[in-house]
Amino acid sequence: MSAAPAPIGTPAKQTKRRRLKPWRFMPYVFVAPFFILFLGFGLFPLLFSAYASFFRWELTAGLAGMKWEGLGNYAFVLQLDDLPWSHFFSGEFWSQLYARDFWRALYNTFWLGIVSGLPQHLIAVPLAFFIHTKFRRARNPVIAMYFLPYITNTVAITLVFSSLFSRDFGVINQVLTGLGRLETFGVHPLAWLFPVQNVDWGRPEYTRPIVSFIVWWRFVGWNTVLYLSALQTIPKDLYEAATIDGAGLWQQFRYITVPLLRPMMLLAVTLTIIGNLQLFEEPFILTGGSGGVGQVAETVAMQMYKVGLNDGDFGTASAVAWLMFMVIAALTWLNNRTLGRKD
Amino acid sequence: MTASQLTAQPVAKAPATSRRHARLLLRSLKPSGWLPYAIVMLGALIMLAPFYFMFVFATHTNSDILSMPPPLWFGSALVDNIHQLVALRPHFWHSLGLSLWVAVAATGLNLFLCSLGGYAFAMYEFPGRDTLFAGLMATMLLPAFVGMIPFVLLMNEIGWLNSTRALIVPGACSAFGVFMMRQYIGSAVPRELVEAARMDGCGEFGIYWRIVVPLIGPAMGTLGLVTFIGSYNNFVGALLVMSQQEMFTAPLVLRSLQGTGQTPWGAISAGSAITVLPLLILFAVSSRRLIEGLSAGAVKG
Numbered sequence: 001m002s003a004a005p006a007p008i009g010t011p012a013k014q015t016k017r018r019r020l021k022p023w024r025f026m027p028y029v030f031v032a033p034f035f036i037l038f039l040g041f042g043l044f045p046l047l048f049s050a051y052a053s054f055f056r057w058e059l060t061a062g063l064a065g066m067k068w069e070g071l072g073n074y075a076f077v078l079q080l081d082d083l084p085w086s087h088f089f090s091g092e093f094w095s096q097l098y099a100r101d102f103w104r105a106l107y108n109t110f111w112l113g114i115v116s117g118l119p120q121h122l123i124a125v126p127l128a129f130f131i132h133t134k135f136r137r138a139r140n141p142v143i144a145m146y147f148l149p150y151i152t153n154t155v156a157i158t159l160v161f162s163s164l165f166s167r168d169f170g171v172i173n174q175v176l177t178g179l180g181r182l183e184t185f186g187v188h189p190l191a192w193l194f195p196v197q198n199v200d201w202g203r204p205e206y207t208r209p210i211v212s213f214i215v216w217w218r219f220v221g222w223n224t225v226l227y228l229s230a231l232q233t234i235p236k237d238l239y240e241a242a243t244i245d246g247a248g249l250w251q252q253f254r255y256i257t258v259p260l261l262r263p264m265m266l267l268a269v270t271l272t273i274i275g276n277l278q279l280f281e282e283p284f285i286l287t288g289g290s291g292g293v294g295q296v297a298e299t300v301a302m303q304m305y306k307v308g309l310n311d312g313d314f315g316t317a318s319a320v321a322w323l324m325f326m327v328i329a330a331l332t333w334l335n336n337r338t339l340g341r342k343d
Numbered sequence: 344m345t346a347s348q349l350t351a352q353p354v355a356k357a358p359a360t361s362r363r364h365a366r367l368l369l370r371s372l373k374p375s376g377w378l379p380y381a382i383v384m385l386g387a388l389i390m391l392a393p394f395y396f397m398f399v400f401a402t403h404t405n406s407d408i409l410s411m412p413p414p415l416w417f418g419s420a421l422v423d424n425i426h427q428l429v430a431l432r433p434h435f436w437h438s439l440g441l442s443l444w445v446a447v448a449a450t451g452l453n454l455f456l457c458s459l460g461g462y463a464f465a466m467y468e469f470p471g472r473d474t475l476f477a478g479l480m481a482t483m484l485l486p487a488f489v490g491m492i493p494f495v496l497l498m499n500e501i502g503w504l505n506s507t508r509a510l511i512v513p514g515a516c517s518a519f520g521v522f523m524m525r526q527y528i529g530s531a532v533p534r535e536l537v538e539a540a541r542m543d544g545c546g547e548f549g550i551y552w553r554i555v556v557p558l559i560g561p562a563m564g565t566l567g568l569v570t571f572i573g574s575y576n577n578f579v580g581a582l583l584v585m586s587q588q589e590m591f592t593a594p595l596v597l598r599s600l601q602g603t604g605q606t607p608w609g610a611i612s613a614g615s616a617i618t619v620l621p622l623l624i625l626f627a628v629s630s631r632r633l634i635e636g637l638s639a640g641a642v643k644g
């Protein structure tokens with residue numbers, strides 16, 4: 001719509017008399033491709049899924065087979081009826097809620113998002129600070145090593161991880177049991193910390209931790225790079241003044257770096273939230289698309305894919321998508337309110 | 344050893360500095376001195392280990408990989424693994440070619456369209472500019488997966504399923520790219536130059552092509568790398584639109600090898616290594632520019 005070749009707001013009389021100058025309308029032509037592509041391939045599907053979420057609609061029926069359903073799809077996804085509301089504060093309520101597909105997927109998504117996301121930032125901020133203050137010549141190679149996971153193919157690397165994590169021949173079990181069985185002077189000093197027997201990583205309680213680890217592994221370097229770039233903008237004399245005043249490294253980190261990093265934290269955490277709540281590739285590939293035993297690692301995005309494209313139930317899948325959209329919007333807003341409160 | 348390390352330091356600023364170095368050295372003998380470095384290096388090893396094992400496994404037969412203990416050093420079965428991979432998935436090389444073609448085409452289109460859009464946002468005053476730019480930035484926050492299913496339907500309607508167009512065209516002009524180009528062009532191209540060219544009768548597109556493009560090489564390099572990597576790695580997009588085996592991109596082929604009875608780890612590792620290799624080579628020659636370019640774009644926002 002904004003790609004109209006005539007400038008909005010130029011006086012009509014003038015344009016009638018004089019020939020339109022190219023620099024008046026050419027910028028619209030130059031920015032048009034983005035907006036045309038976005039309207040066609042981005043916004044249209046998005047809005048259409050909002051529309052479709054109110055219809056009962058099977059894959060086989062085609063566009064003509066859409067039947068008005070109102071909020072029925074949302075009710076079907078949420079499955080809020082016959083929940084034991086009176087047991088809200090007991091485990092009974094929550095285990096029943098977890099038994100319902102959407103809520104389980106939402107829980108999984110949050111679990112994975114927090115367990116993979118929080119350590120990303122808790123490690124990336126001090127790591128960036130440390131690299132920034134302590135590394136000179138080794139700086140770029142170190143950053144590159146941490147950044148490497150970010151650029152690699154998720155499918156390839158997730159498959160490698162699934163072989164590393166296998167029970168009988170996995171390298172990770174080799175390392176862990178090797179440490180656990182380590183023997184010096186007849187005692188096993190590390191046996192309390194590391195397993196002595198091979199861990200069966202295929203068991204459901206390990207699926208989410210493994211997915212989280214892979215996601216953490218992929219993005220910790222990316223966040224470190226973001227924070228490093230923000231650190232470069234903090235004036236050096238602030239640290240010098242603090243050093244003269246007798247502030248140690250920790251105090252400098254706590255009272256100069258962390259407050260001044262706040263805008264970048266806002267950006268980086270927002271990106272992590274938006275990305276993690278759409279988590280799809282790592283759990284999808286690691287669990288072979290199934291979500292694992294008991295669907296412990298089935299995220300909302302995976303569920304939407306399954307309901308929409310495997311089961312062919314577009315209406316329900318669209319309702320799932322829009323519920324998730326609302327969750328993401330709410331969290332992004334909340335994050336803006338808390339981390340961005342000073343700007 | 345202590346003495347040599349002391350003298351190895353540049354002692355330029357007289358006693359104060361050398362005392363400082365001595366103090367630093369003493370500190371480096373305490374755990375609080377070297378432990379952080381050790382942790383950082385251990386972390387770096389964890390980052391690299393999966394790549395190492397990918398290449399190690401790519402050179403071992405399946406039974407080697409499944410043996411106790413697993414191989415930790417390179418073997419000699421690389422060629423066998425590649426043969427097995429091609430036997431299992433005859434389209435593998437074709438798929439790799441498709442992946443590369445999609446990435447190259449998407450990169451070319453993005454470089455052209457994003458720099459053109461960024462140029463307009465950076466160098467022109469036009470009504471609605473700021474609103475349009477704010478809208479463009481806002482699109483980056485939209486979760487793409489919400490429109491996933493209608494996107495597939497749309498591709499079906501216009502007949503782009505199982506065609507590389509579906510992977511190239513929709514992402515041909517990224518919001519991030521336009522944003523990055525605007526930032527860079529705004530700081531790297533002098534306005535006077537643009538105006539002077541216009542006075543001399545150069546057309547608007549001519550200004551872009553003859554004046555702006557030659558000046559924005561570094562930004563083009565960074566955006567090109569980002570786009571290439573993103574497009575080459577695109578798994579979800581391919582999963583959605585490619586259903587025929589002969590149109591599979593490399594990530595889809597790798598994924599299809601998984602969970603077929605006895606998982607052929609050797610072949611998977613070889614395929615993974617071959618797929619990741621172009622990225623590693625690209626990263627080896629460009630990591631510095633890539634990291635700096637990516638973070639520079641993020642900071643200014």
